[in-house]
Amino acid sequence: MPNKEVQFVDIGLTPYQATWDLQEMLLDHIAQIKLKNRREELSVETPNFLLFCEHPHVYTLGKSGDESHLLMQEPFLDSIGASFYRINRGGDITYHGPGQLVGYPILDLENFYTDIHLYLRMLEEAIILTCRDYCLVAGRIDGLTGVWIDPESENARKICALGVKASRWISMHGFALNINTDLSYFSHIVPCGIATRGVTSLQQELGRLMNISEVKTKVLEHLTQLFDWKLKHVSRETLNLTLNQ
Secondary structure: OOOOEEEEEEEEEOOHHHHHHHHHHHHHHHHHHHHHHHHHOOOOOOOOEEEEEEOOOEEEEOOOOOHHHEOOOOOHHHHOOOEEEEOOOOOOEEEEOOOEEEEEEEOEHHHOOOOHHHHHHHHHHHHHHHHHHOOOOEEEEOOEEEEEEOOOOOOOEEEEEEEEEEEOOEEEEEEEEEOOOOHHHHHHEOHHHOOOOEEOOHHHHHOOOOOHHHHHHHHHHHHHHHHOOEEEEOOHHHHHHHHOO
16 A cells, blocks of 8 residues: 655754755665565555755755856855755755755655656645745746746736656655745746746735744645655654654
């Protein structure tokens, strides 16, 4: 039977490299169980994980991205307190920073469905529904991954970026929802390689500082409903014990 339990931990403000390393370790943990199951004809359940966090200022470039979309020389990064990583997700360049909710589902998609496009649409839908909770018109734009405010208008602006990787049907990377994000950091890049569209945040749209914990709760509720998973809150220490087994 598929395992629909998802172990969830909010790891708070965490450097990008540390979180990337953690994702890789969790993915490898799931992959080793799947490999042993197939080699030894076993049926051990594979676990699923969901990480929430914020990052210090950082720019990340996907494997198919255009490095020219970083509109500055790398030495300038130090002056704005930011770092830069070339990473193995899909998509182009994006920014992560304080006041932004970053979600990393590390799921065995064979516990849910083996359809990457559907998986992306469900992540988007959770953010769309969260925006609607705040009476914002949010949706998709054909051919562009992510969630947009007023998507049908000429003033459509991105509020959430998505970029994922899947290996052996195990997902990593995920979404970044701008809540109280300092949007000035996006001026140093061509966000997601789209020069003709702007970016926004919940704070920008609603004109007030948002309660990030409240937004996280709403996103979790929508993800749980859409994926029909059973959420289990765990500690970071529990993840470490899992990885050491």
